[in-house]
Amino acid sequence: MSRMAYQYVVLRCVPRPDREEFLNVGVVLHCQAADFLDASWHVDADRLRALHAGIDVDQVCEALAFVDRVCRGDERAGEAARQPLGQRFGFLKAPRSTVLQPGPVHGGMSADPARQLEHLRERLVG
Template sequence: MTRYGYQYVVLRCVPRVEREEFLNVGVVLYSQAADFLEAAYRVDEARLRAFAPQVDVEDVDQALETICQVCRGVTGGGLPTLGGLGRRFGWLSAPRSTVVQPGPVHGGLTEDPAAELAELLRRLVDPA
């Protein structure tokens, strides 16, 4: 079986940047060798509202959907034109001060990047 190296970032909802508190809401996984870049997210609205009652859940969903569009290479309408998967992952993993922020870059090996993305989402985002 072929094993592919990959990098990923956990997407965090940071409702008040100055407090540095966050709730994990998604994952972006990139594998150059497998030609794979995808994001997956799951927003537990009740959990997010309990964590940050003032947060606009629709804004969080929209930010996460924008990340998915960048992964797919969608451009126009305010989305960046970035070229290849590596450049898109670099843009997605860059630090920013918005309500949805990427965490640090981590890496690993997998035989199936899509299955690994689903497992990371389950392990790092879904409530325990």
């Protein structure tokens, strides 16, 4: 198998932007050569509550489910989900002022983008 270039962003939950604290909760990976865009996430509610006791964990999970829907092209995600994969990734990696924020874009090479996504989620999120 040949290795293909990919890009990814780590999704961060920022419960209180004024404190600039965050917890990694997911990863979005795009590989143009494999026509691949997907997200993988895990929310540790106890760790989030340690950052901010009043955080709405369900809201964080809903935001992450929206990311999943954009990746899959699910019509419930609106206009973003109807775009080509590269534009969907662009939408997901754009800076936001919400509780769920993407980190910087990183890249790499992989023969299996789906396996690489799970590896990154395990390593960077837990």
